[in-house]
Amino acid sequence: MEKLIINDIEIEISKKKIKNLYLSIKASDGRVCVSAPLAMSEERIELFVKSKSIWIAKKLDRIRKQPAPVECSYLSGDCIPFWGKEYNLELVYSHKNMVQVDGNKIILQARETSTARHRENIINSWYRTQMRAEIDILSKACQDKVGVSAAEWGIKTMKTRWGTCNISKRKIWLNLLLVKKSVDCLEYVIIHELVHLLERNHTKRFYSFLDKFIPHWRKIKSTLNNLT
Numbered sequence: 318m319e320k321l322i323i324n325d326i327e328i329e330i331s332k333k334k335i336k337n338l339y340l341s342i343k344a345s346d347g348r349v350c351v352s353a354p355l356a357m358s359e360e361r362i363e364l365f366v367k368s369k370s371i372w373i374a375k376k377l378d379r380i381r382k383q384p385a386p387v388e389c390s391y392l393s394g395d396c397i398p399f400w401g402k403e404y405n406l407e408l409v410y411s412h413k414n415m416v417q418v419d420g421n422k423i424i425l426q427a428r429e430t431s432t433a434r435h436r437e438n439i440i441n442s443w444y445r446t447q448m449r450a451e452i453d454i455l456s457k458a459c460q461d462k463v464g465v466s467a468a469e470w471g472i473k474t475m476k477t478r479w480g481t482c483n484i485s486k487r488k489i490w491l492n493l494l495l496v497k498k499s500v501d502c503l504e505y506v507i508i509h510e511l512v513h514l515l516e517r518n519h520t521k522r523f524y525s526f527l528d529k530f531i532p533h534w535r536k537i538k539s540t541l542n543n544l545t
């Protein structure tokens with residue numbers, strides 16, 4: 318499958334024995350897919366996608382705004398992943414909201430009246446703080462290695478991407494869910510997105526940069542795709 322990046326949106330292109338172009342956006346994850354006739358040129362496809370860019374942006378915005386379902390109840394005994402390890406949650410009723418790691422446990426302090434959604438929000442804002450600290454450390458080392466730097470690093474929950482790179486603004490977004498994976502995964506995604514500042518598309522040149530800067534990237538990538 319080919320990929321095109323148009324207005325910072327990744328478009329998956331599959332060529333088929335068809336007469337017309339079809340554009341679709343998967344409601345579950347916001348993937349933008351184009352089916353195109355076998356002989357159609359990349360320029361034609363690009364022109365078509367660009368003519369639909371307002372429609373695509375509106376659809377993606379709507380998908381992004383859907384609140385994700387609560388993943389677990391965040392009660393004592395629940396499993397909380399953090400940097401590739403599973404921790405046992407211990408819920409302590411308290412007037413303050415706090416999260417602490419204690420050996421194999423993650424202690425969550427929350428009000429007795431809190432809902433699963435409240436507790437999820439407390440955990441997520443803690444995750445965000447932890448991830449920000451790790452990005453601060455890793456981004457410096459990775460930028461030195463790759464020889465380019467991003468103007469800004471953002472964190473958000475994404476349904477289909479571990480990271481994205483806005484090349485014109487030099488802004489890199491990293492998926493908050495990476496905080497559940499090993500730190501190696503975060504390092505790989507940081508390097509992958511930095512390499513996009515050298516090479517926009519997933520070309521041979523792109524992968525040769527990955528081989529140079531993070532030779533074991535294939536192994537890391539496979540664990541990223543296998544885990545959920």
Ligand SMILES: [Zn+2]
Nearest residue numbers: 509510513519
């Ligand atoms: Zn990429």
